[in-house]
Amino acid sequence: MEARVSAKIASLSAEQLKLVEKGARIIRRGGLVAFPTETVYGLGADALNTDAVAAIYEAKGRPSDNPLILHVSSIAMAEGVVEINARARILMEKFWPGPLSLVLTAKDVVPSRTRGGLSTAAVRMPDAAIALALIEKSGLPIAAPSANVSGRPSPTDAETVRSDIGAKIPLVIDGGDTRFGVESTVIDMTAGSAVLLRPGGLSKEAIEGALGEEVLLPQDQNIIRRSPGTRYRHYAPSLPLVLCCAQDVPKGARRWAWMGISEPQGEPCAQMIFKDKAEYAKELFRALRALEKSGAEIIYAETPDETGIGRALKDRLLRASGK
Known part of the structure; x- marks a missing residue:
């Protein structure tokens, strides 16, 4: 794992490293930096600095009871902030670095x-x-929700970050488009069984394969609230969003836009067709922001099946629709 992290950091250009060094100085001083991950862009601050964390909530307009994910660059750094059990360590060694967040008992x-x-x-x-370089250079775990106004579609490129909150923060590091387009999978590891709190970039099936056991779905709202992105409406475009099958768009629907894998019946004023679920997920938030500017009055979106990345994609679509 350490070798993979070092190799990734070594791949950065001199210009990128210069921006990372600037960002690390801002983080150490208690400031905010937006930066790319493999999932979406994050709005980062020193996770151990209460005032810095408060600035994240203020910049996003985020509810204060919505927890933040701590981003680390090593298992040793994780050990400094949470109690790691044997089963959690299995997942860390298998899937880190990667789009997997583990909920564990926090240290003081x-x-x-x-x-x-x-x-x-x-x-x-x-x-x-x-x-990874930003975390390493700052020497701190970085708390980082998505770098956007709370409730809006998450940003998957730097320009979206700048348009949403760029005026409120000193630095946006541009790393191009993100790879997954949906946030990390969140698994609660504090009990006897692993519990899926939020589907994301790593599939439930892959986690079950690594653990050799079923990953349960949550039954208790008090457990669900341990994950960000589960209690409030998220990812919402400015237009109504309705989930349906391609053949079920209502006849005579008002001026409408479409997104999905299949061609819809009818005549949308704008549409975005994706080759598969992975591309649908990767482009979801960008598509929502684009279609809300298309002149449509409503967006219809194809409902994916729940295998693989489809579970996370369906979750984001449901939340964006207000369900």
């Missing part, structure tokens, strides 16, 4: 503000060179 060093007032904290190691 993690401020209550970072944890959203909970006794647990979510940690992950991002699989993106700029993100």
Whole structure:
């Protein structure tokens, strides 16, 4: 793992490293930096600095009881902020760096503000060179929700970050488009069984294969709230969003836009067709922002099946629609 992290950081250009060094100085001073991960762009601050974390909530307009994920660059750094059990370590060694966040018992060093007032904290190691370098150079775990106005579609490119919150923060590091387009999978590892709190870039099936056991779905709302992105409406475009099958768009629907894998019946004023679920997920948030500017009055979106990345994609679509 250490070798993979070092290799990724070594792949950065001199110009990128210069921006990372600037970002690390801002983080150490208690400031905010937007940066790319493999999932979406994050809005980062020192996870152990209460005032810095408070600035994240203020910049996003984020509810104060919505916890933040701590981004680390090594298992040793994770051990400094949470209690790691044997099963969690299996997943870290298998899938880190990658789009997997693990909810574990927080250590006292993690401020209550970072944890959203909970006794647990979510940690992950991002699989993106700029993100890993920023954590390494700052020497701190970085708390980082998506770098957008709370409730809006998450940003998957730097320009979206700038248009949403660029005026509120000192630095946006541009790393191009993100690879997954949906946030990390969040798994609660504090009990006897692993519990899926939020589907994301790593499939439930892959996690079950690594653990050799079923990953349960949550039954208790108090457990669900340990994950960000599960209690409030998220990812919402400015237009109504309705999920349906390609053949079920209502006849005579008002001026409408379409997105999905299949061609719709009828005549949308704008449409975005993707080759498969992976591309649908990767382009979802960008598509929502584009279609809300298309002149349509409503967006119809194809409902994916729940295998692989489809589970995360369907979750984001449901939340964007307000369901």
